[in-house]
Amino acid sequence: MTVPAPVRPRPTPPAPYRWPVRPASSAVRSASRSAARLARRVAGGVPDWGLAGAAGALCLVGVVLVWASTGPRLAAEGEDPRTYLRRQLLNVAVGAVVMVAFALADHGALRAWTPPLYALGCLGLLAVLTPLGRTVNGAQSWLGAGALQVQPSELVKPALVLILAMLLGEQPDGEHRPRGAQVLLALAVAAVPLGLVMLQPDLGTFTIIAAITFGMLVAAGVRWRWIGLLASAGAAAAVLAWVLGLLRPHQVHRLLTFADPLADPQGAGYNAAQALITVGSGGLSGRGLLRGDQTGGGFVPEQHTDFVFTVAGEELGFAGSALVLLLLWAVLARGLRVAARAASPYGTLAAAGIVCWFGVQTFVNVGMVVGLLPIVGVPLPLVSYGGSSVVACLAAVGVLMSVRGQDVRRL
Template sequence: MRDRLRVLDWRICLPATALCVVGVLLVWSSTRAMPPEGSHTHLWRQIAYSGAGLALMTILAGADRWSLRAWGPPAYLTGCLGLAAVLSPLGVTVNGSRSWLNLGVLQFQPSELAKPALVLALAALLGAAPDGERRRRASGLPAALAVAGVPLGLVMLQPDLGTALILAATTLSMIVIAGTPGRSIGLLAGGALGAAALAWWLDLLKPHQVQRLLVFADPAADPQGAGYNAIQALETIGSGGLLGRGLFHGDQTGGRFVPEQHTDFIYTVAGEELGFAGAAVVLVLLWSILWRGLRIAAQAATPYDRLVAGGIVCWLATQATINIGMVLGLAPIIGVPLPLVSYGGSSVVSCLAAAGILMSVRGEHRAAPRTHVIWS
């Protein structure tokens, strides 16, 4: 047990655990009035999810580079198969998106598994060339895009625009971190913008997705319809003032004025009940993990390690930014959970697994001499 604890990076472990505790409390508060009242079903599930995720984080923290490389292909294949299975009769539709897989005793979201799996797969591809060999990095770009395109395409078929944006942002960031020439990145960005414009022009987006994007510009245009969530979220998070109304004492939260307040809009509960100060603490805890991840990426001994750490940081940062942006009216409402805080086993376990992988990479660069920087 001591050896296992010794590999933990407490600058990641402590804020991650603290966010899980905050998440459990906020989920408890936001679901206490949900029927059947007094069952505390969501509370006990969130505790179980967090415990399982922390255990997985501890296991992954002790993994070496070779283990991560070995787990990458099976994880990627499993993630893609799960995304494909979602489109079969096993898939469950929630809020207009067929994103869940129902296995009877277990219901989970394969797209959450696809996030760390994609990071490991792209790191193996883009990190194969030693530092400085830009030509080989550019030549590996088509393969990387093909690897990213499979889960991205399957996610768009669900359709889950939020997860698709996270996967796309993570892929682009890892391509940049890999040292791909600027011309190739420019062509890729131009192609992505062209594809987005074409999708809009051909009406490939679902009606509810188009409505969310349009209402983002003016939520008051449809206050009882598509703009309701955005308006209620702003009112709820702003009602807490500096120190909040107190845990379990939020009027807006208790009245369930904000839909999905225990999942996508959990940050409104923090704003109302813990106030600006409590909501800021959540941001500080998230930022401390991201900052530590950036330091690990900067000190990585190999291109592979740097890409793994950098990809995880970009994934978590993008997801947190979109979620908080939705609550503050700075981003369209596209259904993205707040890392480690929102209710849901798939998201919590996936994010804690990412924290464990970060600690594994940190252990590798501490164990390896800096002369190994050319390793590929």
């Protein structure tokens, strides 16, 4: 008897996919949420116009002051009075491109750029100590020739801020402050540019980099015993540098004449004395642009760089000087707001480091002009002449804009 073969059931074809039908109200709510999220993301890419406006205004004021401090002197020498004006405009244009590039970068891109930027800055600091470096005003801190010169110590400032934010802003789970190993690594990273700058020697830049490091450690919540230890070490290092004679003679003379600049008005106290005379001669409203006797006569050395604030004091008066300080305060206030609202410890520390940098450098520059601090030679952020300084400062402004947009972009 033949057994019939079993009949296999035919496979059932899959049912055609049907898109789920949502109620009209649910679809509308979902679309509105998506549109709102997209709008917030787009808003995150829009620059902080308050910060950008204050920084741009400072750059424009700086261009005018540089022109006022150099134009009459060049004209008297039979040269083109707009030479430094064109150079500073070019510096601002290059800095604006760099600022936009940093502003459009997210945290991932900033972290990827940081180690190469830090390494490049340290290599530049090493290069200036070789025969490739140029000595200006007693410090071997420049690279290049002619009008094309670069100061690596300025470019290392934003790189140091970013790398310290990386090292101090990545706490392990459950930790709210950096561990001892992180602090030691951050100090080792900061010690490299500090040591190289001191070898130039550039006391002003050393002070700013040390202030950036100290301020970021405080902002990171490092234990106070570390802060006390660092403060003691800094004081001991200053005494040791004085005892061992690590400072150049002109730097020692500037520190000694700080108490009474008029004691040696034709020697070590000349810069301080002329700066006080120039600032005080402007009165309330100033003598008028390009009408300053001190500025036109070239009595203040390096007036377009470290002493550019004296031009505002003489030709724009107290009102113009106050405007410059108000714009600088606006940049610092926006930076503090960015730090307070940052979406991550990395962003908070990066913004805090930039605020420390700009705040201390402004205080030192204006303080040495008006006789509150010794003359150490630092530019006024975003105002003084110099491609390296302007580009570095505008790059820092771009970092602030990038950090400002992170809390929106994460949505």
